[in-house]
Amino acid sequence: MSADNRMRHTLYVASLLPAIRLKLCIARIYRYWPIFVLTILALNACSSWAEAGSFIGLWHPRATRIMQIATRYAIPAEQTEHDSAIRLRLSTDNLFPEHQDKLTSKGKMLMESLGRELTNLPGLHISLTGHAHLPARGYNPVLFGWRLSALRQSLVACGIPATQIRAQVLDTAEHPIPPEEILRYGQEVQLAILPTQP
Incomplete structure (x- = not known):
């Protein structure tokens, strides 16, 4: 091979080096892409677990205090184990006060x-629900709704x-009360506190 041909061959090989390096780099990345994807997923999962942990850390002491408030005010209350929800009656x-929708001083203290x-x-998520009074003389049928508001x-x-x-x-018709609990119409508000993770 002549010197000119050798020189041309060397220059040709040198011109191919950047492309070869690029292909090798892509091959390395392609070989390790599952590791990159798993790393990104793990970082996201850690972030979600940290958020969930901080929420649970905030909720449990407050749930305990809410149950103590219920005891102090003699309010029937229950907390479910599977979702940590609290329901107050x-x-x-x-x-x-009778026939009014403004809270008493005791009612204000409880709600505060x-x-x-x-x-x-x-x-x-908080829900305030209950049944209004059955239609009766001298009773305002929308009073219960105003009280929920x-x-x-x-x-x-x-x-x-x-x-x-x-509220x-x-x-x-959709949510009947058993006949033995008919007195709960218009007399009871179910306050449900559902600690759903955002």
Whole structure:
């Protein structure tokens, strides 16, 4: 091979080196791509677990304090194990004066105590539900709905976002009460606190 041909061959090989290096680099990346993907997934999972852990860390002490508040005010309460939800049965007789939808001083103190424990928990969902009175003479059929709204507003005033609180008067046809508990119509509000992870 002549010197010119050798020189041309050397230059040709040198010109191919960047392309060869690039292909080798791509081959290495391709070979290790599962490791890159798994690393990214693991980092995301760690972040989610940390958020869940911080939420659970915030919720459990507050749940304990909410149950203590319920005991202090003699409110029937239960906490379910599988989802850590708390359900309180609030008597309208203890929260409102007769035929009114403004909270009594005791009712305000109770809702403020609960509101303090329920603020700054973005994954929380609160529902206020109950059955209105059956139609009767001398009874305002919309009063129970106004009372639910007053309870909802008292929690909003404590700093809980309105989007986290649902207030609903239940339809007796869809959600019947057993005959032995007929006195609960218009007399009881179910306050359910559901700590759902955001």
